[in-house]
Amino acid sequence: MRATVIHGPNDIRVEEVPDAAVRHPTDAVVRVVLACICGSDLWAYRGVAARQPGQRIGHEFLGVVEEVGSEVSGVRPGDLVVAPFVWSDGVCDYCREGLQTSCPHGGFWGEPGSDGGQGEAVRVPFADGTLVGLPAEAASDERLLTALLALSDVMATGHHAALAAGVRPGSTVAVVGDGAVGLCGVLAARRLGAERIVALGRHQARTEIARSFGATDVVAERGDEAIAAVKELTGGQGAHAVLEAVGTEQSMRTALSIARDGGAVGYVGVPHGGSAGVDIRQMFDRNVALRGGVAPARAYIPELLADVLAGRIDPSPVFDRTVDLDGVPDGYRAMDDRSALKVRIKP
Amino acid sequence: MRATVIHGPNDIRVEEVPDAAVRHPTDAVVRVVLACICGSDLWAYRGVAARQPGQRIGHEFLGVVEEVGSEVSGVRPGDLVVAPFVWSDGVCDYCREGLQTSCPHGGFWGEPGSDGGQGEAVRVPFADGTLVGLPAEAASDERLLTALLALSDVMATGHHAALAAGVRPGSTVAVVGDGAVGLCGVLAARRLGAERIVALGRHQARTEIARSFGATDVVAERGDEAIAAVKELTGGQGAHAVLEAVGTEQSMRTALSIARDGGAVGYVGVPHGGSAGVDIRQMFDRNVALRGGVAPARAYIPELLADVLAGRIDPSPVFDRTVDLDGVPDGYRAMDDRSALKVRIKP
Numbered sequence: 001m002r003a004t005v006i007h008g009p010n011d012i013r014v015e016e017v018p019d020a021a022v023r024h025p026t027d028a029v030v031r032v033v034l035a036c037i038c039g040s041d042l043w044a045y046r047g048v049a050a051r052q053p054g055q056r057i058g059h060e061f062l063g064v065v066e067e068v069g070s071e072v073s074g075v076r077p078g079d080l081v082v083a084p085f086v087w088s089d090g091v092c093d094y095c096r097e098g099l100q101t102s103c104p105h106g107g108f109w110g111e112p113g114s115d116g117g118q119g120e121a122v123r124v125p126f127a128d129g130t131l132v133g134l135p136a137e138a139a140s141d142e143r144l145l146t147a148l149l150a151l152s153d154v155m156a157t158g159h160h161a162a163l164a165a166g167v168r169p170g171s172t173v174a175v176v177g178d179g180a181v182g183l184c185g186v187l188a189a190r191r192l193g194a195e196r197i198v199a200l201g202r203h204q205a206r207t208e209i210a211r212s213f214g215a216t217d218v219v220a221e222r223g224d225e226a227i228a229a230v231k232e233l234t235g236g237q238g239a240h241a242v243l244e245a246v247g248t249e250q251s252m253r254t255a256l257s258i259a260r261d262g263g264a265v266g267y268v269g270v271p272h273g274g275s276a277g278v279d280i281r282q283m284f285d286r287n288v289a290l291r292g293g294v295a296p297a298r299a300y301i302p303e304l305l306a307d308v309l310a311g312r313i314d315p316s317p318v319f320d321r322t323v324d325l326d327g328v329p330d331g332y333r334a335m336d337d338r339s340a341l342k343v344r345i346k347p
Numbered sequence: 348m349r350a351t352v353i354h355g356p357n358d359i360r361v362e363e364v365p366d367a368a369v370r371h372p373t374d375a376v377v378r379v380v381l382a383c384i385c386g387s388d389l390w391a392y393r394g395v396a397a398r399q400p401g402q403r404i405g406h407e408f409l410g411v412v413e414e415v416g417s418e419v420s421g422v423r424p425g426d427l428v429v430a431p432f433v434w435s436d437g438v439c440d441y442c443r444e445g446l447q448t449s450c451p452h453g454g455f456w457g458e459p460g461s462d463g464g465q466g467e468a469v470r471v472p473f474a475d476g477t478l479v480g481l482p483a484e485a486a487s488d489e490r491l492l493t494a495l496l497a498l499s500d501v502m503a504t505g506h507h508a509a510l511a512a513g514v515r516p517g518s519t520v521a522v523v524g525d526g527a528v529g530l531c532g533v534l535a536a537r538r539l540g541a542e543r544i545v546a547l548g549r550h551q552a553r554t555e556i557a558r559s560f561g562a563t564d565v566v567a568e569r570g571d572e573a574i575a576a577v578k579e580l581t582g583g584q585g586a587h588a589v590l591e592a593v594g595t596e597q598s599m600r601t602a603l604s605i606a607r608d609g610g611a612v613g614y615v616g617v618p619h620g621g622s623a624g625v626d627i628r629q630m631f632d633r634n635v636a637l638r639g640g641v642a643p644a645r646a647y648i649p650e651l652l653a654d655v656l657a658g659r660i661d662p663s664p665v666f667d668r669t670v671d672l673d674g675v676p677d678g679y680r681a682m683d684d685r686s687a688l689k690v691r692i693k694p
Binding site for chain 2: 274
């Protein structure tokens, strides 16, 4: 089969690789119908996050089950399924508590020895614990299918940020980051009842999506000017809940600074700025909490899926370009230079 | 009157200062019956926290109201009262929400222009917002009065750590720091229903208090060995809730490392290690939250007071030495060399 392989910084190739196959009785093989490129893939693409040359890449996909191992009972060949961006056994303490990202048997698509999502098919470990079934009729509805693809990561991650930031009905929320996760954070905050949502961003196509997702205000400034603008919009106090969806030192610094005293920053941007942006003294003096991390998408997919199917949320607008497998390297380039927001892959 | 003044590192003196007096209609003057020295005073004593030479010091006291300004209606001369370690106006958004430490009119005892608690009397700004009345009969019960003194800071701060760490009935808790705040954190965790409480400390007199306050286990190791010991006690997972009551880089590093995935560190140690101990990548990967800060003691005193009066909690054992005003410099030395846990002052 063909799949996306990362050989080094800026070196993404689509190559022939061994066919995905059941290796353990708890495995399933899923033929990929839709996959996509994540903002977090760019850390590897840019060489900031280390990868072994030849590792697969891509951690967001949905598709049709092709084959299952002898111990798989939750899905059957022919089922339409979505995978969260980590696999998990479904039976350990953490999985039962809804923190599947801490499953001791879990793993991340594309890690050495595993398939990545940006390919023709994927071997799914612990299929019963990992995969979530989708209604078969979704297969013929491209808009719906695209919205469901967002559940594998960005919508679930935006939701995690909103929960971690403590968004409640009536909250004033600020969202740092106008990528797909930040935009889904806006959608998640509105879904949780936020009254006011300030989106920080200056890229018009993105801020328009933010407004359509529920942002009531847009702040185009950066750094200290952004902080001042958010303070001004919030009576000098800042936002109860701040969603940090970038992961740099500057974004963390901004996020903590625009949180209201006693509020919280829900951070889901993979932290690449180290702890430098975490101003602990400011957090201490103002009782600003820092919560978040890698989103247990598997825990959130069922409830978010219900809302997507019911038409209450539609994250599909975050996808603004589509490529086939041959187009994946171009897709990375487009996301890297920000000419594309999020690239969908139809293998 | 006489009061404690800090002139520089290791230079604490008791001197004649202007009498405390009502300056604003919202002021009261409180004659100090009991005060004490705080572990956080040692940061100033050691020169780590900057003070202007000649600043007053001491932020924990209870006493009898001597005089009130014309706009004070909540307390009267003769009332026995306790002060939280910051004053606050009692009417702003933050005060009404219970985050009095963020009151825009608030301040910290001993800051330039204000009296400190370690003296004969204190001018209390915003007396109605700040002071909490105590039953008059407590004045004749020295043990009870000592327990009530702990409400001004250490008991309220231990409670804040426990709340911030999310202690719930059944929680497994670990407490980093065997000072008075850490010990009160043990008491607070037990009060909130923790099932298992691991106290980290190696000073026998202190760990004995920890056990009497509800600690089920004591870990005497430090650093990596302490982390391993807590992991071993908790089935390899760590504690749901970790109370950090020190404020150094090492203590924060230990606290985050012994938190269970998905758990939280409630930190109340004034952070003097900067953000170096905040391992954001570890927090991210394991969804460990960091919450806490300066405790809004004023918000907690009423409920904690009720429990002290009812005999449900007794933090008085954290005081292990008593001095008069002349003995205050000796008290600082004793706390600095850890020969005293917490020094009570009878002016």
